Amino acid sequence: MKKIMYREAISSALAEEMRRDGRVFVMGEDVAVVGGVYKATRGLLEEFGPERVRNTPLSELAIAGVAAGAAMCGARPVAEIMHIDFMGCCMDIMLNQISKMCYKTNGRVHVPLVIRTQGGRGRSNGCTQSQSLEALFTHIPGLKVVMPATPYDAKGLLKSAIRDENPVLFIEHKGLYQTRGEVPEEEYLIPLGRADVKRWGRDVTIITYSKTVLAAMAAAEKLSEQGIEAEVLDLRCLVPLDFETIAQSVEKTGRVIVAHEACRRGGYGAEVAAEIGERLFDELDAPVCRVCGADIPVPNATLPEQESAPTAEKLIRAAQEICQGGRHIG
Amino acid sequence: MSGEKLDRAALVEMYRTMRLIRTFEETAVDYFKQGLVIGNMHMYVGEEAVATGVCRALTREDYVASTHRCDGHLIAKGADINAMMAELMGRQGGCCGGRAGKMHQTAPEVGLMSANGIVGASLTLGTGHALYCAMFAPGRVSVAFFGDGGGNQGAFHEALNLAALWKLPVIFVCENNHYAISTSVETSTALGTFYQRGASYGIPGVKVNGNDVIQVYQAAQAAVDRARRGEGPTLIECDTYRLRGHHEGDEQTYRTKEEVAQVRLHNDCILRMCQLLREEMGWTEQEDRELLQEVERQVEAAVEFARNSPPMAVEDMEENLFISAKEEG
Numbered sequence: 001m002k003k004i005m006y007r008e009a010i011s012s013a014l015a016e017e018m019r020r021d022g023r024v025f026v027m028g029e030d031v032a033v034v035g036g037v038y039k040a041t042r043g044l045l046e047e048f049g050p051e052r053v054r055n056t057p058l059s060e061l062a063i064a065g066v067a068a069g070a071a072m073c074g075a076r077p078v079a080e081i082m083h084i085d086f087m088g089c090c091m092d093i094m095l096n097q098i099s100k101m102c103y104k105t106n107g108r109v110h111v112p113l114v115i116r117t118q119g120g121r122g123r124s125n126g127c128t129q130s131q132s133l134e135a136l137f138t139h140i141p142g143l144k145v146v147m148p149a150t151p152y153d154a155k156g157l158l159k160s161a162i163r164d165e166n167p168v169l170f171i172e173h174k175g176l177y178q179t180r181g182e183v184p185e186e187e188y189l190i191p192l193g194r195a196d197v198k199r200w201g202r203d204v205t206i207i208t209y210s211k212t213v214l215a216a217m218a219a220a221e222k223l224s225e226q227g228i229e230a231e232v233l234d235l236r237c238l239v240p241l242d243f244e245t246i247a248q249s250v251e252k253t254g255r256v257i258v259a260h261e262a263c264r265r266g267g268y269g270a271e272v273a274a275e276i277g278e279r280l281f282d283e284l285d286a287p288v289c290r291v292c293g294a295d296i297p298v299p300n301a302t303l304p305e306q307e308s309a310p311t312a313e314k315l316i317r318a319a320q321e322i323c324q325g326g327r328h329i330g
Numbered sequence: 331m332s333g334e335k336l337d338r339a340a341l342v343e344m345y346r347t348m349r350l351i352r353t354f355e356e357t358a359v360d361y362f363k364q365g366l367v368i369g370n371m372h373m374y375v376g377e378e379a380v381a382t383g384v385c386r387a388l389t390r391e392d393y394v395a396s397t398h399r400c401d402g403h404l405i406a407k408g409a410d411i412n413a414m415m416a417e418l419m420g421r422q423g424g425c426c427g428g429r430a431g432k433m434h435q436t437a438p439e440v441g442l443m444s445a446n447g448i449v450g451a452s453l454t455l456g457t458g459h460a461l462y463c464a465m466f467a468p469g470r471v472s473v474a475f476f477g478d479g480g481g482n483q484g485a486f487h488e489a490l491n492l493a494a495l496w497k498l499p500v501i502f503v504c505e506n507n508h509y510a511i512s513t514s515v516e517t518s519t520a521l522g523t524f525y526q527r528g529a530s531y532g533i534p535g536v537k538v539n540g541n542d543v544i545q546v547y548q549a550a551q552a553a554v555d556r557a558r559r560g561e562g563p564t565l566i567e568c569d570t571y572r573l574r575g576h577h578e579g580d581e582q583t584y585r586t587k588e589e590v591a592q593v594r595l596h597n598d599c600i601l602r603m604c605q606l607l608r609e610e611m612g613w614t615e616q617e618d619r620e621l622l623q624e625v626e627r628q629v630e631a632a633v634e635f636a637r638n639s640p641p642m643a644v645e646d647m648e649e650n651l652f653i654s655a656k657e658e659g
Contacts, residue, residue, distance in 0.1 A: 023466065051465065057495065062454050062488035069458015072443045073393065075466060092485075096448050097455065105436040106427035107650040109443050142651055166652045 001182040009151035009183055010040040010116075010172065013158035014078060016187065018048055021076060024162055027054035028063055028080025028116075037082060038118060038177045060086050064093035064115060071113035071167075072101065078162060084119035084133050084171060098167035099142035111167045114158070120211055120261055121305050122175035127297035130174075130305070132210075132262035137169050138238045138271070144168040144192055145238040149213035151181035153236055156190030164192060173211040193240035197249065201231030204255040204319050207246060207272055209235040212259050212310050219315035228323050238268055243275060247283075250276060254285035255322045259310045264292035264330065289328040291318050334551075336544060338611045342621070344386060344543050345603045348378040349625045351402045352600060354411055357629045358401075358418055362578055366637070367418045369431040374402035376541075376573030379599035380505050381406035383546025384473055384566075387554045393441040393463065393472040395456030398433040399505075400445030403475055409437035411628065412635035421639035428642030429650075449510075450483030452476050453502070457489045460500035460563075471499040471557040473550075479510030481524045490565065494531040499557035501550065502533075502565045505540065507572035512584035525567035533563050540568030541599040544606075571597065 004012070018024045025048075026041055032055035035042030045053040056063050060081055067079035081087060087094060094115070102110040121130040138145050144166055148154040154172065161168040198213060199220050206216040213234045220230040233249050235242065250256055256276055258269035273288040294308040318328040334340065355375055361367040374381070381402035385394070388407070396403040404414055409425065417424030417435055425435050433447040443459065446452055456474025463470040480486065481504050493500050504524045508515050515522055528535025534556075538545040546568055553564035571593045575582050582590075607613030 025465070054496075057488075057491060059488040059492060061485055062457070062492045065451070065454020065485065065489070066458040066461055066492060069395065069443075069455035069460075069472075070462040070465070071458070072455065073459050073462035073467075075462050092448055092451060093454070097446075097451060100434075101444060102653050103651050104426055104430040104434045105438070105444065106429055107653050108426070108436055109438050110653045144652075165654070 001184055003180045004151055004183050005177065006151045006154055006172070006179050006181070007038055007040045007177040009155035010158060011035070011042055011044065013155045013162070014041060014044060015047060017159055017162040018044070018052060023074065023076045024078065025052040025054065025075065026078050026080065027056055027067055029056055029058055029082050031055055031080055036080065038174060040172070040177065041080070060089035061093065064090035065097065067113055068093055068098045068111055071111045072109050076112050076162060078114045078116055081115060081117040083129050084117045085128050085131050087117070087133060094137065094143065094169070095140055099140045102166065103142055110165055112165045113167045114161045114170055115167070116170045116172065118172040118174050120173040120175055121298045121309060124300050124302060124305060126300040130298035132260065132293060134171055134238060135262055135266055135268045138268055142167070143239060145171065146192060146236065147171045147210040147238060148236055149176065149210050149234055151179070151183050153190060153196065153234070155183055156188050157192065157236060160189050160192050163189070168192070171210070175211050190236070193237050193242055195242035195245040196234045196236055197231060197245070198234045199230070199232040201229035201253065203229045203253055203323050204257060205231045205233055205249040205253045206257045206259055206315060206319070207233045207235065208259040209238065210261065212261050215310055215312045216259060216315055218312040219319065222312065222316055223319050226320070228319055230319055243279070246272070246276065247280060250280050251283050254283055256284070256288045257291055257315060257318050257322070257328070258288060259291040259315060261293045261309045263295045264290055265295045267292050286322040287327055289318055289322060290330045291315055292330060336547070341603070341607060341611060344382050344547070345600070345607060346621055346625065347382045347406055348543065348600050348603060349622060350411070350628065351378045351381065351405045353625045353629045354405060354414070354632070355401050357633060358415065359578055361419070361633065368420055369418070369433070371432060371578035372399045372576065373574045373578065374399050376593065376598065377505055377507055377570045378402050379543035379546055379603070380503065380540045380568045380570055383543040384501070384503055384550040386547045387550040388471070388473065390440050392470050393443060393456070393459035395452035395459060395472065395474045396442055396445040397452050397475050397477060397480065398445065398447055398449065399477070400433065400435055404435055404437055404442055404445070407437060407442045408440040409442060411632045415632040416636035416639045419636045420641055421636055422642055423635060423639030427646070429647070450476060450480040450485040453480065453483070453485040453489035457493045457498060457500050460493065460498035461496070463499050464496070469558055471501065471554055473501045473503055475503050475505060477510065478504065478506045478508065478515045478518070478524065482518055490528070490531045490533060490563070493563040494533050497560065497562035499560070500563045501553040501557060502563060503550070504565065504567040505570055506567055507570050509572060509576065509584065511576040514584070523567060525565055528565035533565050535565040535567070537567040537569060540570030541597050541602060543599060543603055570599070573598070
């Protein structure tokens with residue numbers, strides 16, 4: 001199977017959906033001539049023209065709000081907010097408009113809108129262009145939140161997000177755009193709300209998503225050499241959450257590490273850990289532990305930037321501790 | 331000015347719409363005091379000429395993005411007042427099944443996609459409706475209503491700039507009722523008006539007496555014609571006045587009773603229109619009485635409909651958070 005980059009998976013998903021459905025169009029900052037600052041919309045302008053690949057001024061509120069207003073009438077926009085950190089500029093649309101529209105109108109008006117954005121650290125962009133803010137959005141009822149880790153997932157999930165009748169926040173990771181993975185030539189979709197077991201294991205489950213999946217896979221390889229088989233469960237979607245797949249894994253392993261790059265306090269991992277504690281307490285052989293980002297703004301210098309996030313080493317340590325009958329307090 | 335010639339029938343029709351809005355709202359306030367209508371009541375009383383004049387220039391297929399002060403926009407656009415009254419009472423027969431309330435009503439069947447509890451949100455959403463028109467429904471236009479409060483949100487700048495840049499068929503209608511809750515236009519802007527801001531975006535800006543429905547209509551029709559021709563947006567400032575408090579229960583310590591009384595006496599849009607009909611169209615007291623009775627009957631029927639509709643049920647409260655996939659094609 002052909003290996004392509006994550007950013008190519010995004011642009012090919014967009015191109016396929018734009019070919020399939022004339023109501024799909026792209027709008028955002030620098031999405032046209034340069035194909036997005038991370039090149040994820042490269043080639044679209046040439047194929048679809050400026051009517052459907054709409055370069056915008058630096059106006060996040062208008063990007064999100066205008067896309068929402070068009071979607072309410074029946075268009076299917078894919079709006080890009082360049083950095084998730086810029087969501088502060090359009091938060092009303094996320095918080096009060098797209099997420100509430102279907103509910104408040106009792107289903108009479110709905111918003112088939114995808115907001116693509118990206119977050120995460122790894123490029124020394126500093127504290128206002130490196131955040132992982134997904135928990136803010138999972139807290140808002142009425143938004144679906146997708147965070148793919150691989151090119152295969154990115155393509156299949158983005159196509160499903162575009163076909164979804166509801167607003168979907170699609171969060172990419174700036175550290176993943178140049179990673180490569182196998183993606184079939186033929187069309188496929190990945191339904192929203194299905195987690196994926198990226199690696200089989202019997203001793204401990206590492207539940208994670210987005211780029212931290214890579215750290216978890218590296219950790220699992222090392223742990224395997226030590227006789228600990230870690231299962232890596234990639235949530236892929238935070239909302240809706242596939243708890244069934246979580247339960248299947250936890251019933252098998254009895255030990256859980258929840259890992260993400262976002263700050264630990266109030267992070268989505270706290271939600272996952274609480275759900276497991278409430279619903280699967282009897283299956284657990286150790287308290288659910290978290291390996292998360294530090295509760296600080298993301299530092300700029302290379303090592304602190306890296307070490308303020310979950311690393312394979314931290315995941316290995318946590319797995320060793322809980323598999324040896326101890327506890328891990330992150 | 332362009333648009334249809336306003337003959338007697340057209341003028342009476344606009345007068346009827348204004349009367350219907352006011353009677354609907356005053357009735358709603360009565361039932362609010364009795365506890366049957368619930369929520370935060372932002373009344374449109376005094377501003378009826380704006381919605382009426384603007385919507386007269388629209389077709390059923392055109393879009394409207396509304397505000398928290400939405401009853402007038404809904405009624406003028408042709409929404410079902412039975413469903414509106416039921417929504418105000420939290421009933422299943424409400425336009426949103428009772429789950430949205432006064433500030434969040436909807437009437438997508440007449441292009442009013444959503445009212446809004448967030449001041450200024452109509453500016454970007456309404457521009458988005460216009461983008462839909464430009465791309466997928468050429469010939470249709472969108473109106474974004476907003477107030478003098480909303481005009482000071484950042485959304486105003488972003489929406490007008492983008493709408494002008496893309497020449498979108500949107501009419502920005504500023505309902506300057508002079509107060510954002512307690513804050514007057516004089517204490518919230520240096521210039522005191524909004525229409526001249528259009529120039530900085532390359533958008534024509536006009537100011538009309540918002541209590542004169544004919545002026546409002548003529549300005550709106552010119553703007554709608556321009557938008558339909560693909561020439562882009564227009565900013566219309568309608569100078570009007572909110573005759574009731576910001577919300578029901580507002581003590582209104584920020585203005586004098588005399589100020590309000592003066593407008594009621596000399597510049598109430600409905601009285602102005604009634605006088606015009608009498609002086610220029612031979613409108614009789616008998617006709618006036620009959621029209622009012624007819625409007626009251628309509629509103630009474632809406633109340634009856636609402637009271638007979640069951641309240642939104644607790645067991646239904648989780649419905650419609652998401653909509654399920656629609657059939658392809």
